[in-house]
Amino acid sequence: MTDGSVVVGGLAHGADADDDVPMDPLALAARWLPAPGSGVTPTMTLSTIGLDGYPAARTVLMSLFDGRRVHFHTDSRSRKAAEIAAVPRATVTLVWPEVARQLVVTGDVERVTDREARDAYIARSRYLQVLAWLNDDDLAAVEADHRRTRWAAFDADCPDLDPPTTWAGYAITPVRMVFWRGAADAPSNRLRYDRTDAGWTVARAAG
DSSP states (O other): OOSSOEEETTEEETSSOTTOOOSOHHHHHHHHSOOTTSOOOOEEEEEEEOTTSSEEEEEEEOOEEOSSOEEEEEETTSHHHHHHHHSOEEEEEEEEGGGTEEEEEEEEEEEOOHHHHHHHHHHSOHHHHHHHHHOSHHHHTSOHHHHHHHHHHHHHHOSSOOOOTTEEEEEEEEEEEEEEEOOSSSOOEEEEEEEETTEEEEEEEEO
């Protein structure tokens, strides 16, 4: 970093002050989130609208923040993929407890291009590449020793992997972004941004 900040858990701590209220939340998000190509993929809670009408949430990796959208990847056969197909809206929550920060992004979801999805797969670790091939309900249902044996055999037999046909990439275009900032010597606070036809509105709220 060139601004004197340090990176803790993927967050550039010290890159903004509590009184700093930029009008563009995407610029603020770029300060908080890892830069493209950094290799840092923080975990986030992905919340969707369940097919039964109840909220559904799970932890996924943030693949990329490209300056406009938050990207993640999953199996196209998964429950979350079905929920997004039915209602293409979602919220992701990223938390950095060590520096008292939280970012909540709500928006519209769309599939990324095949090229973007492939690039994201190639950038993933070997473990995650293999996982994309083997992480299915059938293998999950068998005993642990069988799962390990199947994993070891696949890993040995397939040194070079392309993404499976079930590999799917999604991107969230924000309509609302909420930045929570805590403090040990003062009340925490939130900056809430809402997208309008004219741009973004911003308001402070209690933490």
